[in-house]
Amino acid sequence: MTELAPPSQDAMAVVRAQNLGLTFSTNDGDVIALSDVNLTINKGEFVSFIGPSGCGKTTFLRTIADLEQPTSGTLTVNGTTPSDARLNRAYGYVFQAPALYPWRTIAQNVALPLEIMGLADKAERIARTLELVNLTGFENKYPWQLSGGMQQRASIARALSFDADLLLMDEPFGALDEIVRDHLNSELLKLWARTRKTIAFVTHSIPEAVYLSTKIVVMSPRPGRVTDIIESDLPAERPLDIRETPEFLRLAARVRDGLRAGHSYEE
Amino acid sequence: MSATTNTGLSRLQLWLALGAGAVSVLGLALALVAGDAPVHLLAFLLLGTATLLRLRLPVPLWIDGLLMLMGAIALLLTLPLFVAEPSYFWLALLACWAFAWLFVERLSQAIRTRQLSGRVFGLLIPVLFGVALLFIWEVVTRGANVPQVLLPAPSQIWTRLLASVPTLVADFQQTFLKAVLAGYAMGCGAGFIVAILVDRSPFLKRGLLPIGNFVSALPIIGIAPIMVMWFGFDWQSKAAVVVAMTFFPMLVNTVAGLNQASSIERDLMRTYAASYSQTLLKLRLPAAAPFIFNALKINSTLALIGAIVAEFFGTPIVGMGFRISTEVGKLNIDLVWAEIAVAAVAGSAFYGVIALIERAVTFWHPSVRGGRA
Numbered sequence: 001m002t003e004l005a006p007p008s009q010d011a012m013a014v015v016r017a018q019n020l021g022l023t024f025s026t027n028d029g030d031v032i033a034l035s036d037v038n039l040t041i042n043k044g045e046f047v048s049f050i051g052p053s054g055c056g057k058t059t060f061l062r063t064i065a066d067l068e069q070p071t072s073g074t075l076t077v078n079g080t081t082p083s084d085a086r087l088n089r090a091y092g093y094v095f096q097a098p099a100l101y102p103w104r105t106i107a108q109n110v111a112l113p114l115e116i117m118g119l120a121d122k123a124e125r126i127a128r129t130l131e132l133v134n135l136t137g138f139e140n141k142y143p144w145q146l147s148g149g150m151q152q153r154a155s156i157a158r159a160l161s162f163d164a165d166l167l168l169m170d171e172p173f174g175a176l177d178e179i180v181r182d183h184l185n186s187e188l189l190k191l192w193a194r195t196r197k198t199i200a201f202v203t204h205s206i207p208e209a210v211y212l213s214t215k216i217v218v219m220s221p222r223p224g225r226v227t228d229i230i231e232s233d234l235p236a237e238r239p240l241d242i243r244e245t246p247e248f249l250r251l252a253a254r255v256r257d258g259l260r261a262g263h264s265y266e267e
Numbered sequence: 268m269s270a271t272t273n274t275g276l277s278r279l280q281l282w283l284a285l286g287a288g289a290v291s292v293l294g295l296a297l298a299l300v301a302g303d304a305p306v307h308l309l310a311f312l313l314l315g316t317a318t319l320l321r322l323r324l325p326v327p328l329w330i331d332g333l334l335m336l337m338g339a340i341a342l343l344l345t346l347p348l349f350v351a352e353p354s355y356f357w358l359a360l361l362a363c364w365a366f367a368w369l370f371v372e373r374l375s376q377a378i379r380t381r382q383l384s385g386r387v388f389g390l391l392i393p394v395l396f397g398v399a400l401l402f403i404w405e406v407v408t409r410g411a412n413v414p415q416v417l418l419p420a421p422s423q424i425w426t427r428l429l430a431s432v433p434t435l436v437a438d439f440q441q442t443f444l445k446a447v448l449a450g451y452a453m454g455c456g457a458g459f460i461v462a463i464l465v466d467r468s469p470f471l472k473r474g475l476l477p478i479g480n481f482v483s484a485l486p487i488i489g490i491a492p493i494m495v496m497w498f499g500f501d502w503q504s505k506a507a508v509v510v511a512m513t514f515f516p517m518l519v520n521t522v523a524g525l526n527q528a529s530s531i532e533r534d535l536m537r538t539y540a541a542s543y544s545q546t547l548l549k550l551r552l553p554a555a556a557p558f559i560f561n562a563l564k565i566n567s568t569l570a571l572i573g574a575i576v577a578e579f580f581g582t583p584i585v586g587m588g589f590r591i592s593t594e595v596g597k598l599n600i601d602l603v604w605a606e607i608a609v610a611a612v613a614g615s616a617f618y619g620v621i622a623l624i625e626r627a628v629t630f631w632h633p634s635v636r637g638g639r640a
Contacts, residue, residue: 101549117539
């Protein structure tokens with residue numbers, strides 16, 4: 001069992017990492033994926049992780065989800081170990097690819113976690129979450145009959161259907177074109193405002209990170225580490241054209257500086 | 268492709284048309300010289316010659332089809348008239364075949380360019396191909412007086428088949444309904460169950476896969492007599508041979524299929540804290556379905572072959588393999604062919620049923636959904 005932080009500090013903390021490290025052993029020797037990560041994600045926050053590939057942002061998300069095991073430090077999710085949090089179905093995970101099962105319709109895909117967890121009122125949950133991602137009317141379509149953006153929205157609905165308070169998103173819009181991406185970003189913000197979930201969001205796009213987040217975590221590779229944590233002062237209400245305002249550009253510049261500082265030109 | 272001339276025909280079609288016409292001319296000349304040609308064959312050769320007019324006039328493709336039909340009927344009517352068929356007979360057969368090829372060529376072009384509906388006429392082409400093969404078989408075996416022991420004519424086989432329906436039905440029941448179906452169900456079922464066990468335990472994977480491999484490498488003519496010793500002369504020993512033949516393809520395919528689910532799909536199940544059986548039932552088995560159906564299809568034909576061959580090594584006096592081995596000895600080759608025909612139809616129907624079920628179950632797979640996506 002991990003040692004818990006005092007309750008007063010921990011009341012708002014959904015994810016808390018202290019001196020977290022993760023080293024992969026490969027045939028070419030050890031790879032330090034995460035080194036000395038200290039971070040707290042509070043309830044209701046929208047936290048983006050940004051950095052070049054190999055900086056450990058996806059690994060960190062997977063560690064929260066108990067898909068990877070840390071090799072040093074402590075990590076708590078909802079005050080428990082990641083493993084217990086997973087068994088308690090504490091989070092919904094959205095992967096880089098939609099990973100919808102092609103033999104199931106959209107409604108059946110959204111129902112998948114409900115079947116596994118044995119939750120009641122399936123029909124109501126399916127209707128509600130599909131409405132949240134604007135997919136009402138596509139219940140009986142198969143995934144391969146929808147566009148990439150719609151498939152990814154369905155996978156978000158699937159992650160929302162069982163009402164976990166924490167949503168982990170690993171570059172969910174990385175494979176989509178910019179116009180679809182803008183649209184889904186603004187929809188995601190609306191969804192976040194309506195559901196008040198805690199969201200951890202991995203991206204490698206600076207505008208996406210600044211536009212969406214209340215907190216931006218800048219990471220850098222070799223070894224994977226956190227170089228800057230930026231609290232966003234942008235208003236909660238964010239139309240797409242907020243991206244032309246000076247406040248937005250100032251935040252984006254700070255993120256870019258953080259990325260540049262952590263970047264090495266050794267190789 | 269569309270190197271069309273002013274006749275509206277492609278290069279290949281033009282050559283076929285010229286060939287059919289020229290052979291008709293030659294046949295007509297020889298028939299007139301011989302003077303003993305029947306009227307219907309003369310009429311066919313004359314009309315065949317007349318199609319050379321297509322160099323001036325457009326000739327619809329149905330005329331070619333009609334000539335093919337007419338030639339076939341004339342040839343069949345001429346067959347009994349001679350002991351040794353005259354040379355113009357063979358030229359007429361050649362012309363008839365050329366008209367058939369030309370007709371199918373033009374038909375498929377018309378379907379390709381959507382002048383004719385592929386839904387209605389698409390089936391005509393494979394049917395014509397099959398009928399043409401049977402027809403040429405019939406005409407050549409009878410016309411050239413091929414000894415019945417070497418190759419009986421399809422009509423002879425058909426007559427024999429109709430005359431021995433009770434025998435064939437009894438053989439079919441013994442071999443197919445008992446040995447093949449029972450052995451297939453047990454072999455595929457056992458392969459499937461062992462595949463699940465192998466998947467569950469790496470220990471079994473190292474132990475059972477080589478044994479399965481070993482069993483599949485045993486020659487069927489080696490194990491069949493041993494199975495007869497073990498399980499007796501009746502269908503049970505044949506089912507045992509079928510089990511031995513179908514087990515391994517099912518095992519290997521199912522093991523491979525269970526690894527088909529991608530790592531993201533598995534991680535997804537892990538984030539739901541899904542149990543092993545939930546992951547198996549809701550993800551890995553559906554993802555394995557295309558592989559499992561591959562094994563079922565391979566096994567559907569293997570099972571029939573195995574049961575028939577196994578009957579060569581001891582059987583009660585009934586069964587398709589028994590009939591084939593004994594009737595060959597009696598030189599009743601037409602009954603052997605009738606038995607082969609039954610086996611071919613049964614095997615194809617078995618395969619077809621499995622393939623239809625596959626289409627319904629794996630409708631989502633890219634290879635099946637093709638046109639519907």
